[in-house]
Structure formats: C-alpha cells, structure tokens
Amino acid sequence: MSHEKEVGVFGDEFQTVIEFDKHSEGSLTTHGTVNRDLASYSTEIQSEVMRRYRFIEWILKRVKGGWTEKNLNSLIRQAAIELKLEPPSCRTLARWWKSYSEENCSLMSLLPNNSNKGNRKQKVANDSVFFERAIERYLVPERPSIAAVYEYYSDLIRIENQSLVDGQIQPISYKGFYNRVKKLPAYEVVLARHGKYQADMAFDKIDVHTPATRVLEKVEIDHTPLDLILLDDELDIPIGRPYLTILIDQFSKSIVGFHLGFEDPSYYSVMKAILNAIKPKDYVSERFPSIEHEWYCQGKMESLVVDNGREFWSGSLEQACLEVGIHVQFNPVRKPWLKPLVERIFRTIGSRLIVTIPGKTFSNLLQREGYDPRKDAVMHFSTFNELFHKWIIDEYHYDSDSRKRSIPFLKWQEGVSVMPPIRYEQDDLEKLSVVLGVMAKRKHRRGGVHLHGLRYDSHELADYRRMNPHDTKVLTKTNPDDISSVYVYLDRHQRYLKVPCIDPIGYTRQLSLTQHRINQRLHRDYINQQVDLEGLARVRMYIHERIEREAEDLNRLHRSRPKRTTGGMSRLAKHNGVMSDSDASCVPEELPALNVKEPKKPQKALPDSDEWDNFISKLDPY
Known part of the structure; x- marks a missing residue:
C-alpha cells in the first residue's frame, strides 16, 4: 500500500513523494527517503x-x-x-x-x-610590390617594429636595383613609410599582430549587462586564490593559500554566500558555496559571537551567472541547479563586463581586508622584494574565517560603495519589501542537500555501499539487496557538510534512501567531506613515515631466498632417491604432531625394546596405508 503527498517549495522540481507502508516491498519505510530526481535516470x-x-x-x-x-x-x-x-x-x-x-x-x-x-539503449609608385612584402612582415604575431620593417623594405629595393640597368627604384623616406603604415586599417593591424580578442576589445561596441530589478534575480559566482598564507590551527605551520568561491547579488551587491577551502575549484566547492548562499545563516551567531549583525541573505536565486570555468561547464551542475529552479547563465568568453560585481569584490577584499594581514602574498614576484609570506604568516585558518565573516556581515554590508550610491543592506531591504525571495522551509533543506549533493555510483554488495573509504549499510538497504543481482551499481549522493550518512537511489522503488555510516566509534558524526579527506591524507602520510621500507625489503628477500633453497634441497633429494608415493603422509603428520610450535617430523621415533615374551596367538597386523583413514577416523578430536 502507498499514498501520495505534495512537496512544499519543491512542487515544481519534484514529482509527488510516494510513502510506502512498512509491509510494502522490501520493507522500505518513508523515513529518510526522497523522491527520484533527473540524475537517477539513465x-x-x-x-x-x-x-x-x-x-x-x-x-x-x-x-x-x-x-x-x-x-x-x-x-x-x-x-x-x-x-x-x-x-x-x-x-x-x-x-x-x-x-x-x-x-x-x-x-x-x-x-x-x-x-x-529498463535496459535500452592608396596609389603608390613602382615600390608597391616591395611595400606589400614589408607589410606582410609587419602584420605577424611577433610584432616587429616599423623601423625594422622599413629596413627590410629598403634592403629589398637595394637588392632589386642591383639587377636593373635603367629605371632604378627610389625607396620612400622613413617618415613616408611610417605614415603609410599608420594609414592601414587599425582593426586589421591589431587582429594580425595581437589576435581577435584584443581587436574586438579595442574596436567593438562595449555592451553593458542588463541590471537586475529584484533581489536574487541574478547572482554572480566565481573563484580566486587569496593572496594570503594561513596557518594550521593545531600544527601552527603554513598550509598555503586558500581558494575563495563567492556569490554576490547583482541587485543589492550583498554577498549571499561563500566557500573557503584549499581544494582547487570544482563541482564540490561550487555546491558548498550555493548551499551556503540559499540556506539560513543560523550558524553565524553560534560559531562567531563577536559578530553583531545578522547575515540576512537566504532564499532561492533565479539565475546563477557563471564564466567558462571547467567546474561550471559540468553537466551535473547545470542539471542540479535546474532541478531546484536555478537557471545557469553562461557568460560569453572573455567578456568580464557582463559579470562585473564578482570581479570587483575580489579586488575589494584584497585592498580592504587582506592587505593588512601578515602573511599576505603578492601576485607580482617583483613586488615581494625581501618579504617572505611563509615566514611572516601569523594567522590561523579559523581566525581568518571568523574575521572574513565579520568583515562581510558587520562592515561590507553596512558600508557604502566608493561613489556613495548605495549600501548593500538598505538595497536588500528595499528589494525584499517589493518582492521577497522564496525561502526554503526546514523540511525542504534535506531534499535540497540531496539534489545538490556530490554524486557517485558504487557497487551495492555484501556489506552495503563503500564510499569515501567508509561503509554505509542499513536493514532497509540489506532487504533491497536481496531482491537485486549481485554487485548492482547504485547512484549515491553525499551532503558535503555531513558524511555520517548518504542517500542511495533505489531504482526498484524510484526514490532515495538515507543510509547511515557503519561507524561504531562516532568518527563521522558532524564530519564534513573536506575534513575526512584531510584526515585520510594525514593518516597516509603518518603510515608512510612509520614504515621501514629497507627492513621490509630485507625480510622479503630472506623469504624468497629461503623458498629457493628449500626447493633446491628437495629437488636434490628426489634425484637421489627412488620415486615414492605420498599417500597417507598427511595423516602421518597429524599423528606425529607436526605443527608450528614443535620440531616434529613425519619420521617415526624408534621405540625402546621391551623385554616381553611373545604371545602364543599371532599378533594382529597394523592397518596398511589404504586402511589408515578408516583407522584414525574413529578417533575423537580434542
């Protein structure tokens, strides 16, 4: 039995959610399940x-x-x-x-x-020829000077005059040559010497982007490595320059979300930044009590303006955004004026916040002089994270721009009073994390699903496993903020199941995917430092040589003795107690002579090798 219910703000992104009774197929309950999305199809x-x-x-x-x-x-x-x-x-x-x-x-x-x-699958004198050859040399990407090209032009005429008896060619003066070159079509000159992009930038009409008319109508996103080296919180050692992924609202110029990390820009960092932008920022007051104001930005953005970075061209990104009602707008190549705010905010962060922090780096090596940012770095990552939150929430949002035109906070309130953005309800946030989660396909086998070096399994997943072929691949989605559970798509039921991590010590509780990857790398580095590679090499060589000597000794023995059968030897080894904690062998010990008279009746013979199995099989094990 099943029944249907509508899903709140996701009514235009999801189909109806089907809730199964506890007695339905595979004993699948509705607890922790989410209806299928487009990624679950082939x-x-x-x-x-x-x-x-x-x-x-x-x-x-x-x-x-x-x-x-x-x-x-x-x-x-x-x-x-x-x-x-x-x-x-x-x-x-x-x-x-x-x-x-x-x-x-x-x-x-x-x-x-x-x-x-399922399963388908200008008029010139007689020097015109020489002038044209000189111009061909001028209009090349190597960009020779006019003086060098004029020298080439003069040399061509001198060589030609050597073969002429009458009608010597008179070259024009350098000034006349210079004026001719300057009269060439400017666009064609820049196109040949600097390329099409520079030619278009210099001579084409500069378009302006259509401004947004309401809050979250257009949100710009981009990445940059910050010119700052930070320290690890525990080890107090430099850990490098962090990457900043930031989202800014075009209408109010408010920063709606960001992600700060040390991984190269990827789908993961984009998803983390988008989730931070659309969710409520309740964590700010708990983690950073020094911040005075509320981070008011949250809600469903209409368009996400991106450039042509590889991480933005991911099919998974566009598909996931469309499913939650976010249209991805790709900027034309090399037209940064269509995405001006996010480019400007990076310069603002560098000039108003980072410039005063010890550990600042310089993009130009010549500007460093005797300054070494790694030696002068004094700020931990957690401290900078707090200061960056405070700078955004308490300073940037309440300060005017350089031309005194607007204040982000007031502009946001103005937009919200006219048309407030759609806010996600608490019940929808879990579904949002599933749709925007990190996607991967893994084999569903005995023990559940192995992902991120961890194992995920549950009774519901085990029941579902019984109804499918062995090692079937399933679609998984991971919330990068919490890897204590993952969502596994069950094709038979056409919905996602929340599966916990098999974690008896509570390692994954409130653990992010980034933290887990750092822990894995640190553990691998520690193990590599503890391994004695030279010692292991000596042990392996000893084992190899010992095996070779043993084989040679046995071969020599077999050549010197007649061929013998090995029937019953394993039973004899069992009888003589050949084992790892003794030096016994299959050679029987000689018994001491007994001074006993021979009995009158004939002695019963011991069983031969064929009867030995039946003889010892009656012995009870101990």
Missing part, C-alpha cells in the same frame, strides 16, 4: 530531457504568436543548426511545450514516456 534519458529543454528555451525567446506549424517550422530548422541537435517535428515540440508549461516549467515534465523502462 544518461540517454538525461540527454533527451536536456535536448527538449534546449529547443523549448531557444524557441520561446523567438516565437511570435502561437506554437503552430507555420510559426515553428523555420525556427526549428534554425535552432537545430545553432544547437547542433536533432530537430523534432513541430507537433512534437508543441506537445513538449504544453507539458512543460502545464507543469510550471518542471524539467521532469520533459521525461520521455518510456523513461521508466
């Missing part, structure tokens, strides 16, 4: 859903009037060329749009009908 279905979305998005911006065959045919052909995707028919596209619009623009409405099936 790669082919995910690609098909994104193909349908690309066509709808492209046509929606250009169609005039209804979605009729007359309006759509030419647009579909143009879209297929630009998107480089297989075009649908106009009726199919109209059907996709009808389903997409009726379901409040939910990605899940674009699933194919067969998505639940």
Whole structure:
C-alpha cells in the first residue's frame, strides 16, 4: 500500500513523494527517503530531457504568436543548426511545450514516456610590390617594429636595383613609410599582430549587462586564490593559500554566500558555496559571537551567472541547479563586463581586508622584494574565517560603495519589501542537500555501499539487496557538510534512501567531506613515515631466498632417491604432531625394546596405508 503527498517549495522540481507502508516491498519505510530526481535516470534519458529543454528555451525567446506549424517550422530548422541537435517535428515540440508549461516549467515534465523502462539503449609608385612584402612582415604575431620593417623594405629595393640597368627604384623616406603604415586599417593591424580578442576589445561596441530589478534575480559566482598564507590551527605551520568561491547579488551587491577551502575549484566547492548562499545563516551567531549583525541573505536565486570555468561547464551542475529552479547563465568568453560585481569584490577584499594581514602574498614576484609570506604568516585558518565573516556581515554590508550610491543592506531591504525571495522551509533543506549533493555510483554488495573509504549499510538497504543481482551499481549522493550518512537511489522503488555510516566509534558524526579527506591524507602520510621500507625489503628477500633453497634441497633429494608415493603422509603428520610450535617430523621415533615374551596367538597386523583413514577416523578430536 502507498499514498501520495505534495512537496512544499519543491512542487515544481519534484514529482509527488510516494510513502510506502512498512509491509510494502522490501520493507522500505518513508523515513529518510526522497523522491527520484533527473540524475537517477539513465544518461540517454538525461540527454533527451536536456535536448527538449534546449529547443523549448531557444524557441520561446523567438516565437511570435502561437506554437503552430507555420510559426515553428523555420525556427526549428534554425535552432537545430545553432544547437547542433536533432530537430523534432513541430507537433512534437508543441506537445513538449504544453507539458512543460502545464507543469510550471518542471524539467521532469520533459521525461520521455518510456523513461521508466529498463535496459535500452592608396596609389603608390613602382615600390608597391616591395611595400606589400614589408607589410606582410609587419602584420605577424611577433610584432616587429616599423623601423625594422622599413629596413627590410629598403634592403629589398637595394637588392632589386642591383639587377636593373635603367629605371632604378627610389625607396620612400622613413617618415613616408611610417605614415603609410599608420594609414592601414587599425582593426586589421591589431587582429594580425595581437589576435581577435584584443581587436574586438579595442574596436567593438562595449555592451553593458542588463541590471537586475529584484533581489536574487541574478547572482554572480566565481573563484580566486587569496593572496594570503594561513596557518594550521593545531600544527601552527603554513598550509598555503586558500581558494575563495563567492556569490554576490547583482541587485543589492550583498554577498549571499561563500566557500573557503584549499581544494582547487570544482563541482564540490561550487555546491558548498550555493548551499551556503540559499540556506539560513543560523550558524553565524553560534560559531562567531563577536559578530553583531545578522547575515540576512537566504532564499532561492533565479539565475546563477557563471564564466567558462571547467567546474561550471559540468553537466551535473547545470542539471542540479535546474532541478531546484536555478537557471545557469553562461557568460560569453572573455567578456568580464557582463559579470562585473564578482570581479570587483575580489579586488575589494584584497585592498580592504587582506592587505593588512601578515602573511599576505603578492601576485607580482617583483613586488615581494625581501618579504617572505611563509615566514611572516601569523594567522590561523579559523581566525581568518571568523574575521572574513565579520568583515562581510558587520562592515561590507553596512558600508557604502566608493561613489556613495548605495549600501548593500538598505538595497536588500528595499528589494525584499517589493518582492521577497522564496525561502526554503526546514523540511525542504534535506531534499535540497540531496539534489545538490556530490554524486557517485558504487557497487551495492555484501556489506552495503563503500564510499569515501567508509561503509554505509542499513536493514532497509540489506532487504533491497536481496531482491537485486549481485554487485548492482547504485547512484549515491553525499551532503558535503555531513558524511555520517548518504542517500542511495533505489531504482526498484524510484526514490532515495538515507543510509547511515557503519561507524561504531562516532568518527563521522558532524564530519564534513573536506575534513575526512584531510584526515585520510594525514593518516597516509603518518603510515608512510612509520614504515621501514629497507627492513621490509630485507625480510622479503630472506623469504624468497629461503623458498629457493628449500626447493633446491628437495629437488636434490628426489634425484637421489627412488620415486615414492605420498599417500597417507598427511595423516602421518597429524599423528606425529607436526605443527608450528614443535620440531616434529613425519619420521617415526624408534621405540625402546621391551623385554616381553611373545604371545602364543599371532599378533594382529597394523592397518596398511589404504586402511589408515578408516583407522584414525574413529578417533575423537580434542
């Protein structure tokens, strides 16, 4: 038996959640489960859903009037060329749009009908020729000077004049040559000598980005390594320059979230920053009591403005953001003016906060002179984390910009009073962590799921394991802030199950994925320091040589003796007590002679080798 219920703010991202009774298939309960998302479908279905979305998005911006065959045919052909995707028919596209619009623009409405099936798969004199050859040498990426090119031009004419009897060619003066070069089309000169990007930057029209009209309509995100070397909290040693991933609201210029860590920019750091941005910031007052104000930024952003970094082009990022209603807007290559705020905030952080902290580094090596940031670093990571929170919340948000145009806090309140952003309820935050979690596929085998060097299992997962083939791969999602449990997608039930870590000592309690990876690396380094590689090498060589000597001795013995059978020898070794704590062998000891008269009746013979097994099998073990 099952029943359905609607999911709050995720009504346009998730299908209805099905709750199973305790007696349903596999004894799966509703506790700790979340309905399936797009990532749980096969790669082919995910690609098909994104193909349908690309066509709808492209046509929606250009169609005039209804979605009729007359309006759509030419647009579909143009879209297929630009998107480089297989075009649908106009009726199919109209059907996709009808389903997409009726379901409040939910990605899940674009699933194919067969998505639940399984397993398918200027005029010049006579020197014009020489001038043109000189210009060819000038318009090259090596960028020679005009003086050098004029020398080449003069040399060409001198060599040519040596072969002429009459009509000597007179080269123009350097000034005349210089003026001719300067009259060349400026764009073509910069294009040939500096490249297309510099040519476009110098001569094309500079567009301005469309400003946001409300809070969280557009949020910019980017990374940068901070010019600062920090110390480890426990070891007091330099641990390097941290990477800062930051999100800033275009309307209010408020910093809505960030992530600070030492890993290179990745999907993980982007997800951590996004989760920090959209969740309530209740942790601030508990962890940093010195902060006076509240970090007011939270809620559902409409568009996430990103550049062309590899981590932003991840299909998992765009897919996860679309599922929670966040549209990912990719900036054109090398057009930073379309994402101005996040580029400027990095300079602001460097000039107003980091510049006074010992341990500051310099991007230009010539600026360092005799300053060594590693020797002068005096600030721990936790201290800088507290100061960075305080600078954002208590200073930046309540200070005006350099032109005295606005204050982030007041601008945010102005936007909220007109159109407040959607806030996630507490019940939805767990589902949000699942959708934006770190995704991986692992084998579901005896002992559960092995992930991050840990083991995750539960009674519900064990029951589900009994109904599936051995070593089936399952989709897992990890909340990077808490690895004490993971979510495992159960294909048979089409939902996620929360599975705890098998952790008898409580190691993973309130442990983040970053902390766990650091612990793993430190443990590996410690073990490597404790291992005596030379000693182990000597032991292995001794074992190898001992085996070779033993084999040689036995071969020599076999060559000197007639071939003998080994039947019954294992029983004889058992009888003589051949074991690791004694020096016994299979050679029987000679018994002392007994001064006893021979009995009159004939003595019963001992069993031969064929009867030995039956003879000793009646002995009781001890």
